Amino acid sequence: MATLDFYQAGRSRVHGWNPVTKLSLSLTLVVTAFALPVLWWPVALLVLVLLPAVLASGVQRRFLATMSRFLLPVILLLFVIQGLFYPGGGQVLLTLGPLSVHADGLLFAARTALRLVVLTGSFLFLLLTTHPGDLMTALVARGLPPKISYVVSATLQIIPAFRQRAQGILQAQRARGLRTDTGLVSRVRALVPLISPLILGALSEVDERSIAMEARAFGSTARRTSYTVIPDSTAQRLARWLMLLAALTAIALTTTGVVS
């Protein structure tokens, strides 16, 4: 299932952590990285926290591959644009005809790039090591409305199911001689037989779907219980409080101007 592809099953200790702990870690990393205007801080977070966590969970290959695919082009663009066009200027490092590269621009680009790496990396780490179902279960146990959890879970699953159905429709119509490979006109013409069964099918199923949810007492006002128990520990609870404290401290230090 493509949407679930991020999650990489494993038996590491990190996989076993409560999803809320991992979510807290990701949020703390992001908040402090953005709050503290110190250039080396995101580097410290990456080297001392995020990379060890990624290595400990054994997802480093997917982590690095996905990070470089998403971030490299963005970072490259960031350096080019900010290096050349950053307002203000500062020391000129290099002149290329009418263009000049400014130190301030590069510094700004580096700061933003590092923060982006922490932001993307933190959440990628969360997604790679946490099954979305477990995350939802853990969040509902902490008061997330079940309807929100349902929307997230259903979207994650129904989209791939619909993609599969779209594939089925394509096959069915090709088996009826529909050509989708010869030029723009035939491709456009092929859209109707491909898209309308998908839409008509989905519409005709709306009633049945809502019935199915009612039949499972989704509208019940009872206090919900949970079949799956997500393990937690005192150490993790403590860690989460400490992380909250760290995030608040970082915000306080910045807003009071202690660190600037």
Add this chain to the structure above:
Amino acid sequence: MITVDKLGYTYPETARPVLREIDLNVPSGQFLGVVGPSGAGKTTLAQALAGYIPHVLGGEVTGRVEIGGLHVVDTPLPDLVTRVGMVSQNPFNQISGAKFTVAEELAFGLENLGVPRQDMLIAVREVLRRLRIEHLAERSPYELSGGQQQLVALGAMLVMNPDVLVLDEPTSQLDPAGSRLVFEALGELRSRDITVVLIEHKIERLAEFADRVVVLVDGELRMDGPPGTVLAAPELVEWGIGHTRFTTAAVRAGGRWPSGAALPVTLDQALAGFGGAR
């Protein structure tokens, strides 16, 4: 226990009623088969029993449907779901989407009702075993075949232990062994006093497993009685419902089927009748 009194139903924005003057009493623990040609209103009847008509699908209801003394039309759906569960034709649409494994999917209804976890574990394990789908427990319900999804949809209702279970062709995509297994599981529900209402085209299975069969034609109940009597009635052919092969064989056998003996609808009856024929 189900009490249906002069039930009539017309879908929204249509003029012709789909159900007319239906009277039907089904005692607790009875296994009732519903047969009829396509378009006779069988699915509509099932939806009326489960309260989806009019609560979800709208339309105009006349008459009365009572389940265990609860007036279906006046009872909000969440209060009905512990009394009556329904398994409909398309298993894909019955997967909640809220859960990522079959075991969790089965537990979903119980979670919503706030059933304690220990009881859920027992109930889910029991249903997995009964339907022989233990090996699917950790699979995603979306990765299953249509037949397997039918078993999950049935299991999701069984686990809620309703007083009445309404099923609309629940084994249409199952292999014969799987379909027999489901019928056996439904038959066992008698011992738990659960009422089963089953819409089915496979009349040979109804002949073997049902306590009683009603015939729905053109929105009206035309016949009601034990399977042996109803399923052998000559009118069934004309109504497009047909007979079991055993019945047809006895009809075609003419004088070789013992005179005076009732027409057979099951293998055992056919064996008994034809036993001395040659």
Add this chain to the structure above:
Amino acid sequence: MSIQVEDLHYTYSSGTVALQGVSLSIADGERVAIVGQNGAGKTTLVRHLNGIFRATGGRVLVDGQDLAGREIAELARTVGYVFQNPNEQLFARTVRAEVEFGPRNLGYDRARRDELVDWALTATRLTEHATSHPYHLSLAERKRVAIASVLAMDTPVVVFDEPTTGQDHAGVRDVSEVIAQLHARGRTVIAITHDMDFVAENFDRVVAMAQGRVLADGTVHEVFADAEVVAGAAVEAPAMMRLAQGLGWTESVTTVERFVAVLAR
């Protein structure tokens, strides 16, 4: 048109093995039923016949030609395939336009198209619904629209995936009638089904599958007489065969017709 399946293997990209060495030879004009457990690989097998699935091992030949590398849309001329779920193919505003879609794609001229569409609608008892919107019909009727839409393509081979699911007695009789007409026109008919009486009454040959392999291949009587095959493929013998066996008959009996004939001796 003949079909050869040689040591066919298929493994899904997820790693699930669906077929592990299926060999099958189907002659021109044969009527072959494929039966077996849910998940035995029946659908995967027949989807190789028109190129929807590509063998990960072995090969498939239709009329002596290897299917490898040939387009689905091109193979549609030879092998018609009725999918199990009609909702995955119906799109047109009228039943007639839906049925005409295939023959139009195949480039048949107007006169031939009209003739084929008329025949297909009559064969599936849909003539009176020709101008209806397919989505205003019942699921059972939509299923017959899907059958008609493939019939009208006039292919030498027609494959049905569970054509009787959800059909009432009359609907099953219609499908039987369609198969009889195809047979009379010399077509090769292949169907996946869970209805063993339907198999006995409409097919010459049965292929029983389990776990991605062919468990048995022979006449209806041969295949269902083997208790191990019946159990392994999760099927049941046809009603009349069980009756004849219970009566201790030694004759091959699989249908009511045959039962009554033997009884009359």
